[in-house]
Amino acid sequence: MKIALANKVICSALAATFCTGTLLAGDGTGEAGFVPPPRELKKPPAPPRVASSAETVLACCCCPVTPMSRTEAKKPPQPPVLITKIKEEGASTK
Amino acid sequence: MIEPLPTARVWAWALVCFFVAASGLRAASEWQVPESPLRYKLELAGKPTHPSAGYFARLPDGGILPGSTVTTVVMTEDGKVIPGWLLWQNADTGFSMVFADPGSPVRAVYVYVLSGRVAQLWKPESGLTPSAILCASPGHDSLPAAQALAKLGRVEPSVHSTNHAGIPKAPFSIGGDLTGRPRPGSFYFLTYLETAEAGSYWFAPMIIDGQCEIFLDGTKLNPKERSKKWGGTGTSVDLTKGLHRVEVFQTAGGTGSYSDNKKSGGLMFLTWRPPDEDPDHIKGAGSRNGAESRVINRSEIVRSGECKLTAVESRNGAPVAVATATPDLCYWFENEDPLILYNLSALTAGQPDDATYTWTFPKEGELAGADVQWLFPGLRENTVRLTVKSAKGTSTCVVPFFGFSTRKTNLEKADQREAFRKVLAAMLEAYPHSPDPVANWSSAWWNNILRTVEGGEGYPLLLQLFTGHLDAARKKLSPGQLFALQDVLLDQTQRQNPGEALHWIQKFQPDASSASRRNELKLREGEIQMYDFNDRKMAEKTFADLAGPGESSERAKVRLGDLAFLEGDLNKATGFYADVQRRARARRNAAPSLAGSLVADQLVQGGPAQPAQPDWRSSPPAAQNPLKTGGGPEQKHGALQEVSLSENVRTLIADNFLLEARQALLAWEIEFPLSKISGDYILRESAFHMKMGDWKRARPMLEAYCRQIDASGFLPAAASMLIACVEGAKETPSPALIATLGKVKDRLKYHPVAADLDRFLSAAGKPSN
Numbered sequence: 137m138k139i140a141l142a143n144k145v146i147c148s149a150l151a152a153t154f155c156t157g158t159l160l161a162g163d164g165t166g167e168a169g170f171v172p173p174p175r176e177l178k179k180p181p182a183p184p185r186v187a188s189s190a191e192t193v194l195a196c197c198c199c200p201v202t203p204m205s206r207t208e209a210k211k212p213p214q215p216p217v218l219i220t221k222i223k224e225e226g227a228s229t230k
Numbered sequence: 231m232i233e234p235l236p237t238a239r240v241w242a243w244a245l246v247c248f249f250v251a252a253s254g255l256r257a258a259s260e261w262q263v264p265e266s267p268l269r270y271k272l273e274l275a276g277k278p279t280h281p282s283a284g285y286f287a288r289l290p291d292g293g294i295l296p297g298s299t300v301t302t303v304v305m306t307e308d309g310k311v312i313p314g315w316l317l318w319q320n321a322d323t324g325f326s327m328v329f330a331d332p333g334s335p336v337r338a339v340y341v342y343v344l345s346g347r348v349a350q351l352w353k354p355e356s357g358l359t360p361s362a363i364l365c366a367s368p369g370h371d372s373l374p375a376a377q378a379l380a381k382l383g384r385v386e387p388s389v390h391s392t393n394h395a396g397i398p399k400a401p402f403s404i405g406g407d408l409t410g411r412p413r414p415g416s417f418y419f420l421t422y423l424e425t426a427e428a429g430s431y432w433f434a435p436m437i438i439d440g441q442c443e444i445f446l447d448g449t450k451l452n453p454k455e456r457s458k459k460w461g462g463t464g465t466s467v468d469l470t471k472g473l474h475r476v477e478v479f480q481t482a483g484g485t486g487s488y489s490d491n492k493k494s495g496g497l498m499f500l501t502w503r504p505p506d507e508d509p510d511h512i513k514g515a516g517s518r519n520g521a522e523s524r525v526i527n528r529s530e531i532v533r534s535g536e537c538k539l540t541a542v543e544s545r546n547g548a549p550v551a552v553a554t555a556t557p558d559l560c561y562w563f564e565n566e567d568p569l570i571l572y573n574l575s576a577l578t579a580g581q582p583d584d585a586t587y588t589w590t591f592p593k594e595g596e597l598a599g600a601d602v603q604w605l606f607p608g609l610r611e612n613t614v615r616l617t618v619k620s621a622k623g624t625s626t627c628v629v630p631f632f633g634f635s636t637r638k639t640n641l642e643k644a645d646q647r648e649a650f651r652k653v654l655a656a657m658l659e660a661y662p663h664s665p666d667p668v669a670n671w672s673s674a675w676w677n678n679i680l681r682t683v684e685g686g687e688g689y690p691l692l693l694q695l696f697t698g699h700l701d702a703a704r705k706k707l708s709p710g711q712l713f714a715l716q717d718v719l720l721d722q723t724q725r726q727n728p729g730e731a732l733h734w735i736q737k738f739q740p741d742a743s744s745a746s747r748r749n750e751l752k753l754r755e756g757e758i759q760m761y762d763f764n765d766r767k768m769a770e771k772t773f774a775d776l777a778g779p780g781e782s783s784e785r786a787k788v789r790l791g792d793l794a795f796l797e798g799d800l801n802k803a804t805g806f807y808a809d810v811q812r813r814a815r816a817r818r819n820a821a822p823s824l825a826g827s828l829v830a831d832q833l834v835q836g837g838p839a840q841p842a843q844p845d846w847r848s849s850p851p852a853a854q855n856p857l858k859t860g861g862g863p864e865q866k867h868g869a870l871q872e873v874s875l876s877e878n879v880r881t882l883i884a885d886n887f888l889l890e891a892r893q894a895l896l897a898w899e900i901e902f903p904l905s906k907i908s909g910d911y912i913l914r915e916s917a918f919h920m921k922m923g924d925w926k927r928a929r930p931m932l933e934a935y936c937r938q939i940d941a942s943g944f945l946p947a948a949a950s951m952l953i954a955c956v957e958g959a960k961e962t963p964s965p966a967l968i969a970t971l972g973k974v975k976d977r978l979k980y981h982p983v984a985a986d987l988d989r990f991l992s993a994a995g996k997p998s999n
Contacts, residue, residue, distance in 0.1 A: 201406035201496070203489035204608065207562050208640035210647070210681065212828045213887045 262305050266342035267296060267545050271580065273338050276536035277331075280473065282359045283422070284314075284330045286393045286534040289341065290552050291324035292627035294542070299384075301347035304329040306336045314341070315352035318365060318379070322387035322630055328352055328360040328534060338540070351382045354448075359473050361532040362395035362421040366407045371414030373441055376479035379418035387630065393534055395421065396499065401528040403499035404480050406488025410609070410634025413485050417497070419478035422532035428471045429505030434464030434523040435498060440481040442498050447475050459509075461501050461523030473532055476500070501525050541580035548623035549585045552577040553616040557635035559649055560608065563681075566674035568608030570635045571653055574616075576600040582620035590615040594667045595660035603653045607672075608633035644886070647682040651691045654679070658694035668695075668702040676706055680833040683718055685888025686922030689726070692719040696734070704741060711833045712741060713750075718889070720754060725924045728762035749782030756789060761927055766793055781900065784810050788903045795906065796934050807903035814901045815868065829889040872902045872909060879914040883921050891918050906931075910944045916951050925959035937970045946983040949974045953990045963994045 165172065263269070270289050278284060291300075298321060304314040314329030332339060352360060365379045367389045379385065388411070396403035402423075407415050425431065433451055435444050444451045446467055455463045480497050482488065488497075501523035503512060512524045542550045555572050562568035576587045578600050589597045591604060591614055606612045612633050617626045641647055654675075661667050668675075679691070695703055696719055703712060716738050724731040735751050735758075742748040756772035759765045770793055776786035791806030875898040882891035895915055898905065905911035912931050919928035932952040939945055949971065956963055963971075968991060975987040 201408060201410075201488045202636040203487060204410060204560060204562065204568065204634055204636060205638055206564075207560060208638070208642060209563065210641040210828060210830065212831065213882055213885055213890055215881075 261545050263303050263342040266344050268343045269543055270341040271541040272537040273540045275538045278535035279533045281331050283532050283534040284328045284358045285537050286328050287537040288326045289324050291321055294550055294627050296345040299349045300325045301344040301349055303342040305340050306332050316349045317382055318385045320385050320387050326391045328358055359422040360534050364394050365391040365418045367416045368411040370416045371481050371483040375416035376418050395531045400499035402526040405496040409632050411632050413482050415482045417480040421476045422473045423476055424473055425469045425471055430466045431469050432464050432466050432503040434461040434501045437498050439497050443479040445477040460521040543580035549581050549618035549620045549625045551616045551618040551625040551627040553629045555629050555631045559639045560635040561678045567672050569605050570608045570633050572604055572606055574602050585618050585620040588617045595662050597660050605653055606633045650682045651688045655691040655694050666702050668699040677834045681830045689722040708836050714833055728758045749776055800938050810903045876910055883917050913944055913947055925955045929955040936974050946981050949983055968994050
């Protein structure tokens with residue numbers, strides 16, 4: 137019982153020591169060569185607009201004259217959709 | 231706008247009516263107007279919204295009507311004369327007319343044509359209120375051209391009219407030329423509006439494009455701005471309750487399609503505000519700030535009834551040629567010319583029993599039959615001539631039309647690819663030999679052949695193409711495109727007539743400019759000797775002659791292995807396969823990946839539709855690259871690649887990508903030929919041939935596999951497929967086959983496939999133990 141209590145006290149004291157050291161030393165942002173992380177992650181550019189070849193010449197739903205449409209091309213073969221369960225070795229199966 | 235009615239014309243018309251009435255009532259089968267040489271039978275399809283609107287009809291001419299003017303007498307089947315008036319007429323496309331509603335019991339009327347009479351044009355005073363008739367004159371961009379249409383009577387061949395008020399969003403509108411003809415154009419819109427009550431109506435026309443003039447009961451509207459609100463520019467008109475004539479004269483300048491104007495689409499629409507509607511509560515107002523008017527509702531527009539032409543007959547029983555050209559599928563990609571499939575139908579009702587129908591396409595041959603199909607270039611004027619012959623005479627008409635279709639077409643659909651191939655094959659058969667129309671085909675024709683051709687399909691088309699038009703194909707196609715089409719034809723000819731396939735190989739030899747192509751053809755020749763003629767000696771000699779560096783030599787070695795496999799020499803077969811596979815393994819790291827796009831796409835872009843090939847010259851000789859024999863990363867990599875190839879072929883076959891599956895099989899075979907013995911290559915290859923209905927080609931290797939492989943995980947599937955091949959080919963099983971399957975059954979007696987083997991063997995006459 138006493139040993140457990142002593143361990144707890146020691147761990148707390150060590151943690152307090154490390155935190156104090158960090159607080160006193162600062163977070164390192166002021167040091168030379170420090171590059172701050174970007175405040176906001178830059179979003180990747182928007183993907184190019186995928187226009188179906190079957191789209192009409194005019195993308196207007198109210199056009200009084202129905203335009204002639206391009207033909208929809210045959211699509212290349214697509215890989216099959218794979219669904220699998222990844223289990224980490226040694227992880228619980230629950 | 232409207233000319234006064236000449237007294238002479240009134241008298242002439244009265245005389246005609248009197249004569250017709252005096253001729254007495256006759257049964258429908260009788261010729262009710264003796265002096266008329268021809269009559270149309272019209273079925274009354276859609277009732278008019280108002281009795282006075284009558285029925286609008288468009289009747290074809292194209293050379294069948296006598297004289298240059300048209301006078302008609304409309305009669306019911308029981309002989310009652312119906313008042314009718316001509317609207318527009320030309321000798322090329324025919325005439326449009328309006329006639330009174332004969333009443334509800336009447337379902338059909340006859341329109342008799344009289345020659346040598348003055349045409350009776352519709353006038354507002356006639357009592358009929360035809361609406362909403364849109365008449366278009368393509369090629370003209372002027373108000374006088376639009377106003378000329380209002381004079382009715384004879385017009386240019388390109389002028390056309392239709393009963394079309396507008397679209398649901400703008401029921402009273404002019405959108406453009408509904409036949410698809412491009413700008414410029416002029417329009418005359420003859421309509422009647424119904425007012426529910428007397429009072430002051432606010433008319434606010436919305437002119438989107440071009441010039442526009444609107445006349446209400448013959449008086450021009452002069453819109454002025456009254457407010458900034460939507461519909462605030464207009465004019466007030468005091469109207470009585472009832473029907474009021476609205477005539478719109480519209481122009482459309484510029485060039486190109488009417489649907490190119492993205493911001494609006496359309497030329498004009500008319501809005502109004504009836505006297506009983508409060509501006510603050512107008513329904514369907516087009517602005518948040520309130521509106522002065524609203525679009526005219528469909529129910530407020532008078533519309534004439536619709537007719538359907540069911541028969542055209544001549545008085546003397548001679549045939550009358552009348553045809554319709556209906557647009558169907560449209561094959562249009564990128565900047566190519568659109569190709570539109572048209573259904574051409576001759577009107578057969580009322581024609582003599584012995585009538586024959588012939589369609590003539592200018593400079594492109596003839597087709598026989600009442601209903602045919604043809605591909606026409608889109609977005610341009612086309613013509614087709616129909617000739618009907620019988621013992622009583624000959625009649626000819628010319629059908630002009632503008633190539634245009636709004637039918638959505640998708641080459642993902644097998645039937646829409648087949649439709650193109652089928653119609654083009656019929657066209658090629660009809661084409662004259664000299665001058666060959668194929669020589670003038672644009673790239674659209676060739677590219678659509680490449681897009682729609684499939685493994686196991688399109689034999690009639692390719693047969694026609696290479697039989698009568700090989701020279702044009704050689705000039706227009708790149709070597710890769712030409713070879714790909716030749717291979718598809720050879721695949722199918724080999725299945726149907728191996729001897730003819732050998733003949734085609736000889737015919738294609740001059741096109742084989744490269745050694746690799748010549749070797750490919752030689753390989754195919756050997757395969758026909760091996761699989762179809764069972765001449766294994768000759769096949770062995772053919773394959774052995776293909777020695778030397780390069781892929782053809784490697785493939786020839788694989789074929790020598792196949793020969794040994796078929797002959798039952800498993801060791802020899804394994805030797806050939808292992809030799810090829812060892813060298814392939816040495817090259818593997820340098821080999822590019824397999825092509826992932828459609829064969830058709832590669833061909834259209836001018837690329838080679840061949841499996842990805844390594845550079846054979848830089849491949850190190852096998853002797854200088856001893857391979858590791860122990861298990862390791864290389865072996866794992868090879869095993870993964872082999873599984874990947876197998877799975878790729880399986881999915882390609884399942885999804886009907888047969889050309890791509892063929893490529894994948896060729897690539898697999900040259901990389902892992904030992905898969906024929908230790909893997910599932912033969913299963914996949916047989917599935918490929920079976921998918922194309924080529925049972926004969928699939929069977930030998932399956933039979934050899936079942937005979938020589940004692941035990942493998944693929945044996946049950948091979949046995950099932952072998953049974954399917956024999957049953958699919960409807961062959962009588964040979965004793966050797968029965969013996970082979972009997973032994974397989976002994977080996978697999980506890981496997982579920984044993985039941986199938988039992989059934990097959992019992993049916994074949996062998997006791998099933």
